[in-house]
Amino acid sequence: xxxxxxxxxxxxxxxxxxxxxxxxxxxxxxxxxxxxxxxxxxxxxxxxxxxxxxxxxxxxxxxxxxxxxxxxxxxxxxxxxxxxxxxxxxxxxxxxxxxxxxxxxxxxxxxxxxxxxxxxxxxxxxxxxxxxxxxxxxxxxxxxxxxxxxxxxxxxxxxxxxxxxxxxxxxxxxxxxxxxxxxxxx
Numbered sequence: 168x169x170x171x172x173x174x175x176x177x178x179x180x181x182x183x184x185x186x187x188x189x190x191x192x193x194x195x196x197x198x199x200x201x202x203x204x205x206x207x208x209x210x211x212x213x214x215x216x217x218x219x220x221x222x223x224x225x226x227x228x229x230x231x232x233x234x235x236x237x238x239x240x241x242x243x244x245x246x247x248x249x250x251x252x253x254x255x256x257x258x259x260x261x262x263x264x265x266x267x268x269x270x271x272x273x274x275x276x277x278x279x280x281x282x283x284x285x286x287x288x289x290x291x292x293x294x295x296x297x298x299x300x301x302x303x304x305x306x307x308x309x310x311x312x313x314x315x316x317x318x319x320x321x322x323x324x325x326x327x328x329x330x331x332x333x334x335x336x337x338x339x340x341x342x343x344x345x346x347x348x349x350x351x352x353x
Contacts, residue, residue, distance in 0.1 A: 170190060181205075184204070186209045187210050188211065188213055188232065192211070192223060193215070194223060198224065202227070208228045209230065210307055217231060217298060227303060231305075231306060233308050234293060234334070235311065236290045236312050237309055239274075239286060239287060240284070241282055246283065249265065252278070275287075287344070289342050290344075291343060292334055292343040308321065324337065
């Protein structure tokens with residue numbers, strides 16, 4: 168999940184090294200660097216379009232994120248001053264909501280014992296029904312901060328040819344926002 172881990176693990180042998188979406192691959196130079204460090208599978212950046220990611224990865228293995236809640240920030244900073252809660256080590260894992268009034272955006276803060284995650288309140292859901300897949304492209308679903316029933320329901324609907332329309336009518340997904348991984352061409 169971090170470039171610094173490449174250096175730390177440089178002399179260790181692994182069956183496979185995988186690069187998560189938290190390492191943003193913006194161009195072919197970054198991809199080449201990661202491949203030279205024995206990374207063999209990658210998750211594309213959710214901030215780049217599908218076409219841009221495809222131009223960077225070519226025939227290399229890549230995963231594209233179909234949907235889920237992506238953590239925007241991991242932090243050890245405690246937000247007890249905002250929520251008046253107990254010391255984090257005494258709290259149960261729980262979700263707190265916060266609003267950025269200036270941007271009119273809602274976020275969730277998930278407090279764990281030793282770190283916090285900040286998520287967009289609305290999950291992403293991308294329509295890949297028009298994308299031609301090959302052996303080097305895989306779909307990925309990020310199931311952080313969702314209960315098991317939502318995950319099971321989503322996975323079942325993702326298997327259907329018209330998954331996008333069905334999920335957009337689902338209670339959990341109907342308010343989701345779409346990011347730019349697919350840019351349709353008419």
